Amino acid sequence: MPEFDPTEFEIADLGPKINGVDDVDDLQEMLELEEDGEDRPPVKTLIESRIEDLEADDEEVDPETVDLTDLTIADIANMVRDVDDVDVLEDLLEREEMGKDRKGAKTQIENRIEAVTGGDDEDAEEVEYVPPEEKYPDLSHPTADKQYVEAVSGETYRDMWVYCETQHGELIDVSKEMLAKARQLVDDCNDEYGGDEDGNPEDVVAVLIGDDVADLAEEAIAYGADRVVYHEDERLARFRHKPYTEIMCHMERDWDADWRDYHEPRYNIFPATDNGRDLSALVQGELDSGLASDCSDLYIENAMISNPAKTGTPGDSKEFERILHMPRPDFSGFEYSTILCIDKPHRDFHPQGASVIPGTFELPEPDGDREGEVEEHDIDLPEDWFMTEVTDHDTLDSGVDLTGRDVIVALGRGIGRDPTEGIELGLDLVDAFEDADLGLSRGVITASYQFGGHVEQYVTEERQIGESGQEVEPPLYIAAGISGAVQHTVGMEDAETVISINTDADADIKDYSDYYIQGDLFEVLPRLTEALEQGGLAAAVQEASDD
Numbered sequence: 001m002p003e004f005d006p007t008e009f010e011i012a013d014l015g016p017k018i019n020g021v022d023d024v025d026d027l028q029e030m031l032e033l034e035e036d037g038e039d040r041p042p043v044k045t046l047i048e049s050r051i052e053d054l055e056a057d058d059e060e061v062d063p064e065t066v067d068l069t070d071l072t073i074a075d076i077a078n079m080v081r082d083v084d085d086v087d088v089l090e091d092l093l094e095r096e097e098m099g100k101d102r103k104g105a106k107t108q109i110e111n112r113i114e115a116v117t118g119g120d121d122e123d124a125e126e127v128e129y130v131p132p133e134e135k136y137p138d139l140s141h142p143t144a145d146k147q148y149v150e151a152v153s154g155e156t157y158r159d160m161w162v163y164c165e166t167q168h169g170e171l172i173d174v175s176k177e178m179l180a181k182a183r184q185l186v187d188d189c190n191d192e193y194g195g196d197e198d199g200n201p202e203d204v205v206a207v208l209i210g211d212d213v214a215d216l217a218e219e220a221i222a223y224g225a226d227r228v229v230y231h232e233d234e235r236l237a238r239f240r241h242k243p244y245t246e247i248m249c250h251m252e253r254d255w256d257a258d259w260r261d262y263h264e265p266r267y268n269i270f271p272a273t274d275n276g277r278d279l280s281a282l283v284q285g286e287l288d289s290g291l292a293s294d295c296s297d298l299y300i301e302n303a304m305i306s307n308p309a310k311t312g313t314p315g316d317s318k319e320f321e322r323i324l325h326m327p328r329p330d331f332s333g334f335e336y337s338t339i340l341c342i343d344k345p346h347r348d349f350h351p352q353g354a355s356v357i358p359g360t361f362e363l364p365e366p367d368g369d370r371e372g373e374v375e376e377h378d379i380d381l382p383e384d385w386f387m388t389e390v391t392d393h394d395t396l397d398s399g400v401d402l403t404g405r406d407v408i409v410a411l412g413r414g415i416g417r418d419p420t421e422g423i424e425l426g427l428d429l430v431d432a433f434e435d436a437d438l439g440l441s442r443g444v445i446t447a448s449y450q451f452g453g454h455v456e457q458y459v460t461e462e463r464q465i466g467e468s469g470q471e472v473e474p475p476l477y478i479a480a481g482i483s484g485a486v487q488h489t490v491g492m493e494d495a496e497t498v499i500s501i502n503t504d505a506d507a508d509i510k511d512y513s514d515y516y517i518q519g520d521l522f523e524v525l526p527r528l529t530e531a532l533e534q535g536g537l538a539a540a541v542q543e544a545s546d547d
Contacts, residue, residue: 002026006047007037009504010413010443010483018046027051063088068096073104080112089113114306114314153343155263157350158196160186161205161252163270163279164220171216173363173403174271176223178356179206180364181298182269183224189300189322202266203227207251209244211237217374222366227259231377235386239275243385245282251377252351253287259375267324268351269298272468276355284353291353292326292339294467296360296490299325303340312345324352329467329486359403359471359491400437400462407436407476410465410492412443414481414502414521419449423458425525426480432532439465439472441488466491478528480521484509501525 003026004017021027031047034040063083068076076096083089093109096102160182164175182204195201206225208216210232217228231247253264264287270280272294284291303323305311311318326339341352402408409429415422423438430436440463451459465472466488477495481502482488489512492498500513501524510516517524531537 002029002033004030004504005037006030006034006043010416018050021050022054024051024054027054063092068092068105069099073102073108076105077108080109083112084116086113086116089116110314152263152348153346155348155350156197156261157264157266157348158200158262159203159205159265160267160269161207161265161351162225163207163209163248163268163276163283164216165271165273165276166208166210166213166216169212169215171219171223172271172273172358173401174273174276174356174358175220176366177358177361177363178269178271179204179220179224181356181361185298185300192300193322205229205265207248209236209247211235214374214376219366221370221372221374222368223364224370225372227373227375229375229377231379233381235381238390239278240386241278241282242387243381244279245286246385247377247379247381248279248283249286250379252283255377255379257375259373263350265351266322268353270353270355272355272357280353280355284351287351289349289351289353290339290341291355292328292341293355295326295328295339295354295356296467296471297327298354298356301325303342305342310342310344324354326352326354329490357467357469357471357490363403400460402437402439402463402465402470402472402474405435405437405472405474407433407478408439408465408472408474408492408495409436409478409480410439410441410482411480411521412441412482412488413447415444416447416449416481417522419444419447420452420455421522422481423451423455425522425529427455427458429478429525429529429532432529437463439463439470441482442466442468443483479509479513480525482509483507484512 003021003023006018009017018027018030021030027047027050031044031051034043034047061079063079066079071079076092080089080092083092089109089112093106093113096105096109162175162178162182164179165172166175186202186204190201203226204224206217206220206228208214208220208228208230211234213230213232217230220228229251231251233243236243236247252268268280268284268287268289270276270283272280277293280291280293300322303320303325304317305320306317308314308316310320320342323340323342326341328337328339339354341349343349407430409426411422411426415426426438430438438458440459442464444459445461445464449459461469464470467486467490469491471491471494473492473494473496475496477492477498479492479498479500479502482500483502483504484500484507489509493512497515498513499515499517500507500509501517501519501521502509503518503520505518528537
């Protein structure tokens with residue numbers, strides 16, 4: 001029998017498990033089990049790809065004799081990574097040019113040559129700059145007519161701007177979290193670099209847009225801002241794409257304010273909320289820069305870059321200062337990528353922009369003794385910025401905030417056998433605690449489960465924990481039927497004590513658990529609830545763990 005039967009797992013849980021299998025025979029048996037069972041094409045593709053990778057690893061490829069026409073560009077990139085002989089690399093380059101002459105393949109070989117030689121070619125020439133309008137005279141892309149498509153270099157940038165979202169006339173928690181993190185980043189940056197290029201300390205600038213937001217300025221300063229810029233208008237009481245974008249861009253780029261003696265901010269930070277995600281993309285696009293969305297950390301360091309598109313000369317390495325490093329979970333949910341937004345010759349990418357998952361950073365205590373400046377921003381808002389009119393609306397509940405709970409019971413795809421009963425069992429356990437609430441993994445939110453009406457109200461995105469939901473750190477976190485993909489664990493890894501329940505003895509969530517119960521949540525949850533009601537949860541957990 002193979003290591004596991006793929007038909008017993010959801011597709012989302014199989015990626016890392018299959019990639020951990022190194023036996024081709026086991027994989028062949030898994031493929032047969034899947035074909036005889038659910039016969040899901042994505043699962044078969046995963047298994048077949050893993051088999052191909054393992055078989056490819058077993059085949060020795062001789063770069064001196066290999067037929068390049070049989071290789072993909074990715075194959076060539078992997079092959080040349082281990083070649084240190086310049087003569088062999090140059091021969092590969094010549095054979096590619098005589099063969100398929102693929103630009104991507106040649107680039108991979110050329111990059112390897114530069115890496116091996118150390119970029120010491122004194123004759124290397126600076127990459128010639130050709131303005132876009134000359135390089136692409138027939139370009140008809142909409143951005144060709146955009147007012148601000150900046151191809152500038154050497155402009156002045158400074159300060160970290162933080163968009164502070166509000167709800168019901170109050171700063172939401174993630175705004176406070178971002179202000180405190182920005183304070184720490186800017187303080188560290190000032191210590192490291194001695195302030196800006198002129199030696200002046202850089203600031204944290206909070207942005208408030210809405211109706212009656214001036215009253216929140218002092219609170220923003222208490223949480224870390226050096227300066228608060230606000231714009232009030234009764235028409236801005238609810239988030240509006242066009243005016244909010246235009247106002248923030250005008251504040252940052254075009255506002256003739258005495259204190260803003262720079263071209264644009266160095267950094268822009270937004271909350272990864274529904275409105276924050278919208279605004280971050282619109283503002284960063286309008287300012288001709290990039291955006292790393294749904295970040296789970298932020299830090300500022302220098303970055304050594306050798307890409308000629310950034311350095312200007314092939315083979316050269318250049319150290320870029322004050323680069324905002326923006327880690328975020330990959331779309332796979334099992335790895336992290338760190339995004340950098342770096343200038344290149346004749347083209348600046350500022351502000352470096354990120355949106356931050358709520359709960360990523362610790363909610364700080366306000367410092368009422370902090371002092372700062374408050375600036376009112378005022379421009380005319382054209383009527384055509386308000387193309388729609390809201391004639392009626394309902395005010396929803398303030399939402400579900402899991403961040404302050406003592407206990408969170410989180411349910412995952414393990415409830416799939418009977419979704420309604422799974423939610424019921426989770427709620428029973430929640431009710432047995434004094435201060436607890438129900439959380440859900442992304443898999444439950446996105447699945448097409450059918451729930452009974454009496455529990456359907458609990459299955460909402462507001463309860464999602466992880467990369468695109470809330471980040472929590474309760475004293476006790478109970479994860480039932482959750483596999484442990486990074487998309488979820490990023491939201492709960494700082495919990496003090498984690499109890500996990502899963503039928504898989506080697507589920508990834510085990511690495512984050514203080515107590516791991518291998519079992520069916522439909523059997524284990526009722527036992528925990530009963531034990532808690534009798535005052536013996538710890539004993540029940542230990543007993544179940546031992547079983």
